[in-house]
Amino acid sequence: MHCCCARKIIVWSLCLIFSLSHSILVCGSSPPKHLCRQDQRDALWEFKSEFPLSGMAADEKTQTWRNNSDCCSWDGITCDPKTGNVAELNLWGSSLNGPLRSKSSLFRLQHLQSLDLSSSNLAGILPDSIGDLKYLRVLRLSGCNLFGKLPSSLGNLSDLTHLELDGNGFTGELPVSIGNLKQLTKLLVSSSKLSGNFHHALLNLTELTAINLVSNQLEGTLPSNMSSLSKLEYFDIGSNLFSGFVPSSLFMIPSLIHLKLERNHFNSLLEIGNISSPSKLQILSLGGNKLSGPIPGFISKLVELSSLDLSFWDTLRGDVDFSIFLHLKSLTSLDISTLNTRSIVDMSLFSHFESLYLLSLSRNTVKFSSTLHMVSPIGSLALASCNISEFPKFLRTQTSLFYLDISQNQIKGQVPEWLWSLPGLEYVDFSRNSFTGFDGPAGVFQKKEIYLLDISWNAFKNPFPLLPKSITFLSASDNQFSGEILKTICQLDSLETLVLSNNNFSGFIPRCFEKFNTTLTVLHLQNNSLSGEFPEESVSVGLISLDVGHNQLSGELPKSLMNCTGLEFLNVEENKFNDTFPFWLRVLPGLQFLVLRSNEFHGPIYSPEGSINFPKLRIFDISKNLFSGALPSDYFFGWSEMSSGVYTPDNKQKRFIGIGFSNYVKSVVLANKGLEMKLLGTSFNIYKSIDVSGNRFQGEIPKSIGLLKEMIVLNMSNNAFIGSIPPSLSNLTNLQSLDLSRNRLSGKIPPELGKLTFLAWMNFSYNNLEGPIPQGTQIQTQDSSSFLQNPGLCGAPLQKTCSGGEEATINKDEEEDQVLSWIAAAIAYVPGVFCGFVVGHILASYRHDWFKRIFHCFS
Ligand SMILES: *[C@@H]1O[C@H](CO)[C@@H](O)[C@H](O)[C@H]1NC(C)=O
Ligand SMILES: *[C@@H]1O[C@H](CO)[C@@H](O)[C@H](O)[C@H]1NC(C)=O
Ligand SMILES: *[C@@H]1O[C@H](CO)[C@@H](O)[C@H](O)[C@H]1NC(C)=O
Ligand SMILES: *[C@@H]1O[C@H](CO)[C@@H](O)[C@H](O)[C@H]1NC(C)=O
Ligand SMILES: *[C@@H]1O[C@H](CO)[C@@H](O)[C@H](O)[C@H]1NC(C)=O
Ligand SMILES: *[C@@H]1O[C@H](CO)[C@@H](O)[C@H](O)[C@H]1NC(C)=O
Ligand SMILES: *[C@@H]1O[C@H](CO)[C@@H](O)[C@H](O)[C@H]1NC(C)=O
Ligand SMILES: *[C@@H]1O[C@H](CO)[C@@H](O)[C@H](O)[C@H]1NC(C)=O
Ligand SMILES: *[C@@H]1O[C@H](CO)[C@@H](O)[C@H](O)[C@H]1NC(C)=O
Ligand SMILES: *[C@@H]1O[C@H](CO)[C@@H](O)[C@H](O)[C@H]1NC(C)=O
Ligand SMILES: *[C@@H]1O[C@H](CO)[C@@H](O)[C@H](O)[C@H]1NC(C)=O
Numbered sequence: 001m002h003c004c005c006a007r008k009i010i011v012w013s014l015c016l017i018f019s020l021s022h023s024i025l026v027c028g029s030s031p032p033k034h035l036c037r038q039d040q041r042d043a044l045w046e047f048k049s050e051f052p053l054s055g056m057a058a059d060e061k062t063q064t065w066r067n068n069s070d071c072c073s074w075d076g077i078t079c080d081p082k083t084g085n086v087a088e089l090n091l092w093g094s095s096l097n098g099p100l101r102s103k104s105s106l107f108r109l110q111h112l113q114s115l116d117l118s119s120s121n122l123a124g125i126l127p128d129s130i131g132d133l134k135y136l137r138v139l140r141l142s143g144c145n146l147f148g149k150l151p152s153s154l155g156n157l158s159d160l161t162h163l164e165l166d167g168n169g170f171t172g173e174l175p176v177s178i179g180n181l182k183q184l185t186k187l188l189v190s191s192s193k194l195s196g197n198f199h200h201a202l203l204n205l206t207e208l209t210a211i212n213l214v215s216n217q218l219e220g221t222l223p224s225n226m227s228s229l230s231k232l233e234y235f236d237i238g239s240n241l242f243s244g245f246v247p248s249s250l251f252m253i254p255s256l257i258h259l260k261l262e263r264n265h266f267n268s269l270l271e272i273g274n275i276s277s278p279s280k281l282q283i284l285s286l287g288g289n290k291l292s293g294p295i296p297g298f299i300s301k302l303v304e305l306s307s308l309d310l311s312f313w314d315t316l317r318g319d320v321d322f323s324i325f326l327h328l329k330s331l332t333s334l335d336i337s338t339l340n341t342r343s344i345v346d347m348s349l350f351s352h353f354e355s356l357y358l359l360s361l362s363r364n365t366v367k368f369s370s371t372l373h374m375v376s377p378i379g380s381l382a383l384a385s386c387n388i389s390e391f392p393k394f395l396r397t398q399t400s401l402f403y404l405d406i407s408q409n410q411i412k413g414q415v416p417e418w419l420w421s422l423p424g425l426e427y428v429d430f431s432r433n434s435f436t437g438f439d440g441p442a443g444v445f446q447k448k449e450i451y452l453l454d455i456s457w458n459a460f461k462n463p464f465p466l467l468p469k470s471i472t473f474l475s476a477s478d479n480q481f482s483g484e485i486l487k488t489i490c491q492l493d494s495l496e497t498l499v500l501s502n503n504n505f506s507g508f509i510p511r512c513f514e515k516f517n518t519t520l521t522v523l524h525l526q527n528n529s530l531s532g533e534f535p536e537e538s539v540s541v542g543l544i545s546l547d548v549g550h551n552q553l554s555g556e557l558p559k560s561l562m563n564c565t566g567l568e569f570l571n572v573e574e575n576k577f578n579d580t581f582p583f584w585l586r587v588l589p590g591l592q593f594l595v596l597r598s599n600e601f602h603g604p605i606y607s608p609e610g611s612i613n614f615p616k617l618r619i620f621d622i623s624k625n626l627f628s629g630a631l632p633s634d635y636f637f638g639w640s641e642m643s644s645g646v647y648t649p650d651n652k653q654k655r656f657i658g659i660g661f662s663n664y665v666k667s668v669v670l671a672n673k674g675l676e677m678k679l680l681g682t683s684f685n686i687y688k689s690i691d692v693s694g695n696r697f698q699g700e701i702p703k704s705i706g707l708l709k710e711m712i713v714l715n716m717s718n719n720a721f722i723g724s725i726p727p728s729l730s731n732l733t734n735l736q737s738l739d740l741s742r743n744r745l746s747g748k749i750p751p752e753l754g755k756l757t758f759l760a761w762m763n764f765s766y767n768n769l770e771g772p773i774p775q776g777t778q779i780q781t782q783d784s785s786s787f788l789q790n791p792g793l794c795g796a797p798l799q800k801t802c803s804g805g806e807e808a809t810i811n812k813d814e815e816e817d818q819v820l821s822w823i824a825a826a827i828a829y830v831p832g833v834f835c836g837f838v839v840g841h842i843l844a845s846y847r848h849d850w851f852k853r854i855f856h857c858f859s
Contacts, residue, residue: 036071037084039108044071044086046105051096061094078114085111092118092140099124100146107132116140118164125149126170131156142188143167150189155180164188166212171195179204190214190236197221198242203228210234214260217241225249236260238285246286248272251298256281262309263288271296280304287311287335293318295339300324307333311360315341322349330355337362337382345386347372347394361386362405368394384408384429391416398422405429407454414439420448431475432457442466455479456499467492475499477524485510485525494519501526501547508532509548513540526550526571534577536560549573549595549669557582566590573597573621573669581605581627586612592641595621597669597691604629605692613638621691623715630699642688642708689713693739697721701740706731715739717763725769727752735759741786742766749793754779765789772802 048062061075071086072079078088086109100106100122106115107129114137122144130139131153137160147169154163155177161184170192178187179201187205190212197220202211208229214236221244229235232253243265250259251272262285269291281302287309295313302308305328313336320341325334331353336345337360345361347368356376366386370393377400383392385408395401402424411433417440419425426449435458438444443466452473460479464486467474472494482504489498490512496519505528513520520540524547533555534548543564549571556579561567567588577599585591591614605612605627611634614620618641636642688710697719705714706728714732717739724747725740736758745767753759754776762779763786770792773779784797794802 035079035081035084036073036086040079040084040086041067041071043105043108044074044077044089047109050101050104051098060096061091062096080111083111085109087111088114090114090116091120092116094120096120096122098122100127102127102129104129109133111135113159114138117144118142119144121145126151128153130154133157134159136160137183138162138164140164141168146170148172150175152177154178157181158183160184161207162186165192166190168192173197174199174202176201178202181205183207185231186210188212190216192216194218198223198237206230208232209255212236213240215239219243221245222247222250227252229253231255234258238262238264240264242266243290244268245270246291251279251281254280258283260285261289262286265290267291268293269296272298278303282330283307285309286313290314292316295320295324297321297324300327303327304330306330306355309333309335310339311335311337313339315339317342319343322346325349326352329353332356333358335360337364337384339364347374347392351375357400368392373397379403379424381405395419395422399424401425403427407431407433409433411435417444420445426450427452429454430458431455434459437461438465469493471495472519473497477501477503479503481505483507485530487512496520497522499524500528503528505530509534509538509553511535511537513538521545521566523547534558534572539564541565543567545569547571548575551575553577555579559584561585562587564588568616569593571595572599575599577601581622583607583612586614590616592616593619595619596625597621598624600626602626602628606631606635611635611638613640615640617641618688621689622695623691624694626696627692628696628698631697631702633700633703635702636704636707639708642690642710644710687712688734689715691715693717693719695719699723701726701745703728705729708732710734713737717741717743719743721745724748725750725753725764729753730755732756733758736761738762740764740767745769748772749774751775762786764793769793773798 044065045067048065064075071077072084076090076094077086079085080087089109089112096117097120104127110133112133113135115133116138118140119142124146125148126141126146128151130151134156136157139157139160139162142164143166145168149172150170152175154175158180160181163181163184164186166188167190170189171194173196174189174194176199179199182205184205185207187208188210191214194213194216196218198218200223203223203226206228209231210233212234215238217240218237219241222242224245224247226247226249230253233255234257235250236258238260239262241264244267246261246266246269248270250256257280259281260283266289269286279302282304284302284305285307288311292314294315295310299308308328308331317340320339320343322343322345325331326349332355334356341364345364345366347366350356350359351372351374353376356378358380359378360382362382362384364386366383366388372394374394378398379400380403381401382405384405388406388409388411391411392406395404396418399422401422403426407429408431413436415430415435415438428450429452431454435455437460442463446466446468448468449470450468451470453471454473454475456475456477456479458479460476460481462481462483464481466488469492471492473496475497477499478501480503481500484507485500485505487510490510498520499522501524505525507530509525509530509532513523519542521542521544523540523543524545526547527550530548530551530553532553534553534557536558539558539560541563544566545568547569550573552575553572554576557572557577561570562584565588568590569592571593573595574597577596579601580603581601585594594614594617601622602625605622606629615638617639689712690708691713693715699721700723701716701721703726705726709731711732712734714735714737721743722745725745727750730750730752733756735756738759739762741763742765746769748771749764749769751774754774757778759778762782765786766789769790772795773787773793780796782797784799787793787798794800
């Protein structure tokens with residue numbers, strides 16, 4: 001054959017391939033020059049100029065555009081070969097920076113069929129004009145930092161097949177007009193802040209193959225008949241607020257491959273007799289809902305399943321027939337943690353799965369024989385709180401294991417040496433067992449690539465293990481380690497979290513954490529016997545949480561903390577720090593907890609040069625020091641976290657079947673109700689307190705204290721405050737504990753304090769107060785000791801009656817106010833959040849009745 005012809009054939013067959021793959025390409029050997037239309041080129045050129053350079057010019061496709069060349073050849077542009085119109089604009093990942101304006105020249109590209117600006121910083125709303133691009137088939141704006149409502153003009157794009165808007169900040173509801181997009185096959189709007197219900201209009205979109213609305217705030221029930229979505233393959237609505245039934249019609253959609261409904265509030269799933277067979281379902285995630293009752297047997301018919309998550313299914317202490325999982329031979333991931341069942345999971349059940357890779361059985365009772373052999377190459381195994389008393393020997397042959405959680409069991413003795421021969425091990429959680437040490441030589445796992453090691457709450461003794469350089473998270477708190485903290489800790493490359501609290505380490509703090517200048521974020525050395533100064537070199541600028549409380553540290557606070565702009569938690573309680581008040585901390589905008597309790601700090605805490613308003617501060621405890629001076633009446637201006645009622649509980653629990661991160665615990669000892677209590681973990685998020693007791697403050701109590709409306713505990717006792725009690729204290733409607741004892745306060749107790757209905761404990765003793773004790777349920781139930789040693793006070797609960805006409809009475813109207821304010825205060829708490837956190841996380845060293853009281857009102 002003639003060579004020329006051969007070339008032609010190749011060219012034509014290439015053309016055929018391209019046109020088959022729907023690419024719009026110019027065919028033929030010599031494409032016409034300057035195919036781009038003038039108006040389109042101008043529009044593009046203008047569009048480019050709408051976005052200032054982001055500085056990452058290398059990424060910016062628009063930077064390669066040249067005004068004097070054919071725009072159809074520009075990077076990211078595809079033209080219609082016939083008309084020269086720009087049909088496709090793909091600037092994915094080119095870091096456009098700036099808002100998309102409603103008059104943007106983009107909207108002059110009237111013939112666009114595909115627009116992809118994903119991974120840009122468009123920081124603004126999606127303008128209505130998007131509806132002008134009426135030939136759009138593909139619209140991709142994922143990760144563009146868009147917010148506001150989705151425009152209803154999207155419903156004008158009647159050719160649209162792909163609407164991909166993941167990872168933005170859209171709010172409000174999906175526009176109903178989306179129901180017009182009859183051609184739509186992909187609707188992806190995950191990770192935004194969408195609210196409202198699942199629109200029934202979506203049921204009209206019968207071409208849909210994928211719906212992804214994961215991580216929004218959608219609520220309500222799903223439609224009971226979803227069978228019109230007959231081509232659906234992916235239905236992902238995890239991490240929303242949906243409730244009610246899981247519609248059985250979903251399981252009847254024959255094409256369905258992924259059904260992900262995890263982390264919602266679904267509360268029932270009907271037993272489905274005959275599923276459309278054969279089911280193609282490969283992923284079924286129902287975990288973290290409110291499903292209860294028996295596990296439905298139909299699950300055993302979903303034989304194609306590779307991933308099944310039934311975690312937190314509440315079987316109500318019922319039996320579970322674990323053999324239903326035996327039919328699911330293709331499983332690679334199974335999460336059946338926290339089933340609340342009385343049945344025991346026998347590990348041998350899983351011994352024949354050939355591809356099981358992720359297995360979570362946490363919080364069920366698990367048994368296994370010492371000869372168990374598992375054929376499946378398990379990578380991640382979670383056996384937390386499974387009543388295991390013996391180290392699982394079957395792991396010896398699990399050479400794929402990278403994640404092992406056997407926390408909260410009763411395993412004793414040494415961690416076996418063979419564990420470290422598993423080549424891929426990276427995350428190990430042994431916490432809350434009774435381990436005493438590591439078998440083998442001191443550096444037995446030093447050469448491994450371990451990232452996370454949690455051995456807290458055990459009985460480990462010296463020698464302290466030599467750590468792998470790779471480690472990022474180490475918690476060894478609550479053990480019996482002693483001696484100096486090993487300098488080898490300074491040789492670690494990327495330590496982020498170091499928790500050695502509650503051991504008996506002595507000596508100095510190693511002078512090296514500065515080296516982890518950006519990585520070390522958590523340094524907790526609480527409750528050891530460390531002494532000496534806190535070296536400046538031991539402050540890493542990345543610190544978020546620093547706790548060296550309950551040691552014997554002396555000297556000054558390291559000023560380099562000033563450079564830790566992310567610092568939120570600073571606790572140095574119960575040491576011997578001898579310093580003036582750290583005014584320089586005012587440069588740290590995010591500081592939430594400042595605890596200097598029980599040290600030798602001295603001098604004023606007010607400086608005329610500038611106020612110390614800590615906008616985020618929620619716990620301010622400088623008690624038992626030698627601070628002195630007076631506080632101006634506007635001292636508490638600008639402490640906005642304590643004065644505004646926004647709860648910001650970080651309740652995004654990290655719960656993974658695979659990689660998990662154990663939590664370290666923040667803790668602070670606080671005086672409350674005249675007693676000391678230990679506050680742990682997330683209870684911090686609801687707790688707001690000021691404790692300046694046990695110092696040498698003089699002058700009046702600042703009237704601005706009344707601004708701190710969210711405060712729960714206020715302790716100003718044991719100082720030398722004079723003057724009268726500010727009536728503005730009655731603005732602190734959440735106050736539960738108030739201690740003004742042992743000062744030199746005079747005048748009357750403001751009667752308004754009788755209205756503080758949460759105020760369960762108060763102490764005014766040892767002052768010079770006079771007049772009648774106000775009435776009000778809470779005040780009258782106090783012990784008389786709360787008012788002792790005030791020569792002029794009278795009335796119940798003191799024995800001394802007031803002379804005629806002096807009783808401070810609350811009239812009828814005021815009593816009604818009192819009831820109202822009680823209701824208002826109760827509403828102000830978000831019950832679930834409040835009770836949940838308090839139950840879970842406050843450990844008190846005494847029985848605290850007022851918390852119980854609050855539970856009762858919400859339960
Ligand atoms: C690009 O070209 C158009 C016309 O060809 C002209 O009007 C415009 O000024 C040019 N822009 C730049 C920045 O060169
Ligand atoms: C586009 O949508 C808007 C809002 O939904 C509507 O007012 C307008 O009439 C529509 N335009 C066309 C051409 O359909
Ligand atoms: C679905 O489409 C039909 C006809 O196309 C229309 O009558 C109906 O109102 C639509 N339903 C919703 C919920 O949009
Ligand atoms: C569900 O809806 C489809 C049409 O979308 C209809 O054909 C079917 O009968 C309905 N099923 C039930 C049980 O209502
Ligand atoms: C399920 O299918 C079987 C046969 O495959 C049939 O005997 C049975 O009646 C069906 N059950 C229901 C509830 O449809
Ligand atoms: C936990 O294990 C112990 C023995 O190791 C056993 O006596 C006890 O009954 C188990 N508890 C449960 C709830 O299974
Ligand atoms: C802690 O260590 C010191 C010596 O550094 C020792 O005197 C003390 O007994 C130890 N305390 C405990 C509880 O082991
Ligand atoms: C962190 O420390 C290293 C040397 O230890 C230094 O090269 C680097 O610049 C420091 N980074 C910052 C952000 O200070
Ligand atoms: C804070 O950092 C700056 C530069 O990063 C440095 O010059 C300064 O000495 C640091 N301040 C303290 C108190 O360490
Ligand atoms: C604190 O340090 C100063 C100066 O170093 C010293 O005079 C003072 O006695 C110290 N205070 C206490 C309580 O040790
Ligand atoms: C106390 O609250 C009242 C009403 O909200 C307000 O008028 C008053 O200024 C507040 N007092 C203080 C000191 O905040």
